Amino acid sequence: xxxxxxxxxxxxxxxxxxxxxxxxxxxxxxxxxxxxxxxxxxxxxxxxxxxxxxxxxxxxxxxxxxxxxxxxxxxxxxxxxxxxxxxxxxxxxxxxxxxxxxxxxxxxxxxxxxxxxxxxxxxxxxxxxxxxxxxxxxxxxxxxxxxxxxxxxxxxxxxxxxxxxxxxxxxxxxxxxxxxxxxxxxxxxxxxxxxxxxxxxxxxxxxxxxxxxxxxxxxxxxxxxxxxxxxxxxxxxxxxxxxxxxxxxxxxxxxxxxxxxxxxxxxxxxxxxxxxxxxxxxxxxxxxxxxxxxxxxxxxxxxxxxxxxxxxxxxxxxxxxxxxxxxxxxxxxxxxxxxxxxxxxxxxxxxxxxxxxxxxxxxxxxxxxxxxxxxxxxxxxxx
Numbered sequence: 001x002x003x004x005x006x007x008x009x010x011x012x013x014x015x016x017x018x019x020x021x022x023x024x025x026x027x028x029x030x031x032x033x034x035x036x037x038x039x040x041x042x043x044x045x046x047x048x049x050x051x052x053x054x055x056x057x058x059x060x061x062x063x064x065x066x067x068x069x070x071x072x073x074x075x076x077x078x079x080x081x082x083x084x085x086x087x088x089x090x091x092x093x094x095x096x097x098x099x100x101x102x103x104x105x106x107x108x109x110x111x112x113x114x115x116x117x118x119x120x121x122x123x124x125x126x127x128x129x130x131x132x133x134x135x136x137x138x139x140x141x142x143x144x145x146x147x148x149x150x151x152x153x154x155x156x157x158x159x160x161x162x163x164x165x166x167x168x169x170x171x172x173x174x175x176x177x178x179x180x181x182x183x184x185x186x187x188x189x190x191x192x193x194x195x196x197x198x199x200x201x202x203x204x205x206x207x208x209x210x211x212x213x214x215x216x217x218x219x220x221x222x223x224x225x226x227x228x229x230x231x232x233x234x235x236x237x238x239x240x241x242x243x244x245x246x247x248x249x250x251x252x253x254x255x256x257x258x259x260x261x262x263x264x265x266x267x268x269x270x271x272x273x274x275x276x277x278x279x280x281x282x283x284x285x286x287x288x289x290x291x292x293x294x295x296x297x298x299x300x301x302x303x304x305x306x307x308x309x310x311x312x313x314x315x316x317x318x319x320x321x322x323x324x325x326x327x328x329x330x331x332x333x334x335x336x337x338x339x340x341x342x343x344x345x346x347x348x349x350x351x352x353x354x355x356x357x358x359x360x361x362x363x364x365x366x367x368x369x370x371x372x373x374x375x376x377x378x379x380x381x382x383x
Contacts, residue, residue, distance in 0.1 A: 001277070002058075004035050005042035008347055009065050010262045011288045012042060015270050018282045028237075028343065035059060040273055043071070045253075046236075046343075051076050061276050063269035067091060067126055067256065070176045070207065085272030089126040091261030093354055093377065095205055096130035098255035099171055100376050101320040102229040103135070104311040106201055106248060110227055112168075114307060115139035120164030122187075123174035123206060124149060127256075131171060137375020138310065143167055147182050165195045169203065176207035186212040193219035200224070205231040205255040213240050220246045231255040237342035241331050251323040252345040260354045263288045292357035299362055299369075300383070306369045313360055313373060318352055 001020035005012045006027045013022045025034055027046035035041050036057045043049060045066045050073040054062075061083040064072055069086045077084045107114050119135050121128045124146040132142045143164050150158035164170060174184045188204070189212040196202070202225050204211050213234045219225050229249035233239040236253060244250040267285050274281040294317060302309050315321075326345055333341045355377035362370050364382045374380045 001040060002038045003040040003042065004030070004038040006030075006044045006047065006065070008044055009042060009266050010259065012266060015266060015283050015288070016040075016042070016273075019274065019277070019279050026343075026347075032057065042269060042273075045071050047071060049073060049077075054080075054082070061085075061273060063087075063272055065090070065262070065265035065269050067095075067265075068175055068207070083276045085269055085276075087265035087268040090265035090268050091256030091258065092126035092130055093356075094258035094261035094352075095127045095173075095255040096134055097258070097314075097318065097355055097377065098205055098231065098251075098320070099131050099203060100134050100138070101314050101318050102203055102205075102249055103138075103140075103169060103201070104307075104314055105320050106227045106229060107307070108311055109248065110201075112201070112226075116141070117168040118143060118166070119169040119171060120145065120167035122146075122161065122164065122170070122172050124158070125173065127205075128171075128173035131173060134376045137372055138307070139372070140169070162195070166197050167200065168197075169201045170196065171203040172206040172210055174206050174210055176209045184210050186210070186215075188212060188216065190215040190218070193224065196224065198224055199226040201227045201229075203229040205229075208232040208234040208236055208239075208253075213243055217243055217246060237339035239330070239338070239342060241338070244327065244330070249320060249324050250327050251320070252327050252342050254323060254346060254349055257346070257349050258352045258354045260285075260289065260357070290351075292353045293351070294353075294358050297358055297360045299360055299366075306366075306372055309369055310372050310376070313358075313378065314355070314376075317355055317358055 003016050003020045003022045005022055005024050007024040008027060016022045027044050030047045032053055039058055039060045041059050041062045043064050048071050049062055063085040065087050067088055074084060118141045120143045121132050122145045124144050135142050144158050145161045145164050146158050177183050178185045187210050193215050227248040230247050231251045232253050263285055271281050297313055297316060299309055330338050330341050359379040359381055360373050362382050370380045
């Protein structure tokens with residue numbers, strides 16, 4: 001069985017060679033001629049999978065090692081009897097940890113105390129629901145908006161979007177959709193930003209197209225927004241460098257790029273391929289995850305308040321400022337090289353582990369701090 005796979009899926013050769021011959025290709029180099037002879041196609045979000053790519057190919061099964069699959073024409077696959085799988089939830093914790101790192105960093109830079117602040121979460125699926133729990137663990141008040149979930153559950157906790165506009169922070173976690181009553185393309189447009197309270201902090205780690213970049217730049221220029229953190233951009237990899245320079249934090253679509261999330265997604269699609277073809281899987285996540293670089297953090301003599309201690313713990317595991325600095329070097333590239341630079345940051349992304357791999361040691365008296373650290377995902381012990 002021939003398998004064509006995105007080279008940015010970690011350990012894909014080591015894992016999938018147990019069931020076939022694997023050819024790795026850059027995600028943006030997937031062409032009809034490259035995939036024509038493959039029976040299995042494994043992608044990430046940068047590869048549009050549609051009739052133009054698959055017409056006349058031997059592909060029987062497509063899998064994307066990502067939560068979202070707006071880059072896949074699922075209807076086309078269904079019409080042609082091609083199996084499909086994604087990796088729902090695989091990197092959701094990674095993306096939620098990214099938001100925690102971002103709000104803590106913005107809090108530090110702008111001297112905003114997070115405890116008691118409100119955060120509006122638009123889209124409360126795999127990622128958004130984790131963002132809610134982690135932010136609440138930090139003492140923030142979360143307000144939720146998710147029209148499909150509201151219709152499905154009738155739960156009053158899902159509020160009309162207008163009721164989130166007075167929040168201190170606002171973060172997007174929706175898929176990118178272009179039609180229907182829940183269309184999200186340019187959901188955050190001119191009227192959206194004009195409706196936000198002055199001094200709002202805006203974050204987007206969903207999809208670039210959910211935000212109208214021109215409207216966002218106008219909102220920043222007007223002084224209405226206190227801070228902006230962006231992991232996703234319209235027209236990736238050819239991003240708007242002017243918008244990057246206006247943002248407090250800018251990163252190259254890596255919110256979900258923890259090694260834990262990547263390997264988790266890879267194993268999910270590996271098992272889906274095995275099930276589809278009636279094969280016995282030989283590997284699991286534990287076969288590929290290495291020991292974490294930081295197994296223990298001792299904060300018994302850290303000093304400072306709880307929020308400062310949480311920020312210190314997070315920064316030692318994931319320093320979001322490093323990702324921001326790396327992306328900002330894109331302005332030194334020629335315009336024609338910027339897309340390749342952006343993709344290169346993703347392809348060569350350094351190993352990042354999730355909080356759950358690290359145990360934080362605290363004094364017995366630090367019950368409130370222990371609850372916050374545990375609430376955002378750390379293991380905690382008190383001595």
